[in-house]
Amino acid sequence: MADGTDQKSSNQMWGGRFASGPSAIMEEINASIGFDKKLYAQDIRGSIAHATMLAEKGIISQEDKDKIVHGLNTILSEIEAGSFEFSRKLEDIHMNIEARLATLIGTAAGRLHTARSRNDQVALDFRLWVKEELQKTEGMLTALISAFLGRAEENADTVMPGFTHLQTAQPVTFGHHCMAYVEMFGRDRARVRHAIEHLDESPIGAAALAGTGYPIDRHMTAKALGFREPTRNSIDTVSDRDFALEFLSIASICATHLSRLAEEIVIWSTPQFGFIRLSDAFSTGSSIMPQKKNPDAAELVRAKTGRINGSLVALLTVMKGLPLAYSKDMQEDKEQVFDAAESLELAIAAMTGMIRDLEVRKDRMRAAAGSGYSTATDLADWLVREAGLPFRDAHHVTGNAVALAEKKGCDLADLSLEDLQAIHPAITSGVFDVLSVEASVASRTSFGGTAPSEVKKQIAWWRGRN
Secondary structure (H helix, E strand, C coil), X not given: CCCHHHHHHHHHHHCCCCCCCCCHHHHHHHCCHHHHHHHHHHHHHHHHHHHHHHXXXXXXXXXXXXXXXXXXXXXXXXXXXXXCCCCHHHCCHHHHHHHHHHHHHHHHHHHCCCCCCHHHHHHHHHHHHHHHHHHHXXXXXXXXXXXXXXXXXXXXXXXXEEEECCEEEEEEEHHHHHHHHHHHHHHHHHHHHHHHHHCCEECCCCCCCCCCCCCCCHXXXXXXXXXXXXXXXXXXXXXXCHHHHHHHHHHHHHHHHHXXXXXXXXXXXXXXXXXXXXXXXXXXXXXXXXXXXXXXXXXXXXXXXXXXXXXXXXXXXXXXXXXXXXXHHHHHHHHHHHHHHHHHHHHHHHHHHXXXXXXXXXXXXXXXXXXXXXXXXXXXXXXXXXXXXXXXXXXXXXXXXXXXXXXXXCCHHHCCHHHHHHHCCCCCHHHHHCCCHHHHHHHCCCCCCCCHHHHHHHHHHHHHHC
């Protein structure tokens, strides 16, 4: 049970409505300072903008505003220096800062909360934090895209097998494969940019839920805080956490892309594939098997997706049954977002490093590119184009050729002309021009195709907008 002093500080915070302080259990479940102290810079920034607007509108004096701003800047310095003492008994970051401000400047501190509530205050702090995190994510995705563009440029004509069902399908270039991830992460970055635009509205001034009777200027505070405009409905403002859900949704989709890439890195780095070698910086050894070089960084990126997806589901579940406007349930929003943001940052940074540092084993990729009769489709296309067969007939003829090559234990390109003509007499020696993997990839010149010439066009287009 809290002692009398603790009860008094709690009563001052809650006001005269309560005769006694919270129990230890209530204090434990109610306090959020353990995690929302991360919002200190946004809270102070918002309070300075609010106080400046109050003074400009004549709601508080210029003298009080100056004291408040000086005190808040002092608190900012204390927190950043590590000398600020956070108290669980003051619940959250807002009350911790306000209590310290009162100690520093006296009664003027009490004027800061004029025309606002903790409801719009936390909505502002959290929205500012998410906006800044999205801007950081945008920069990190741009760096990852740049890393892929570099590898694609180096390997525009590096032949490798393309897969469906993880079975060899058709030859592609490693540059083209890299550009597939450029497209993925480009969509992620576009979603980030849209989310920034979507949340670019200032909540401060909505107060508890109904707005305020003070003659405030919400457009002034919105501009001061770098928002496009203020929000338009006070009820929605304090109850909205769509911006947090959008961040988590974007994070989940991006993490899924990172996880797919991580899976390929794990597969490609095995001795059985041997397409790449990871640098020592992103690998670990075995405590018992000295020959091992494990792709732990990629595996951990793959695992982070579970945490991020879990955060999205958790917050969706918190929000799904809440009536308008604010409910204390929404205190559970921040830990999920903070954790997901940290996981996503780490995953993107690790993947960017792996892509920049990995060694591409072109010889192994080339050797595998022709496996599994990967140029069979080229034979079928040749039969359509040169012999005039309907594609379904060409498909059947090609299937017979593959069966014969399997029986002989050779590739399609190693079958003799006589072998092929025995399957269909319209086949000529010209067919061998398309049966090599290099000829196959060079022929795929359709827009967005794997031909080196087309890959270079894709790279140039992305470099122009990256």
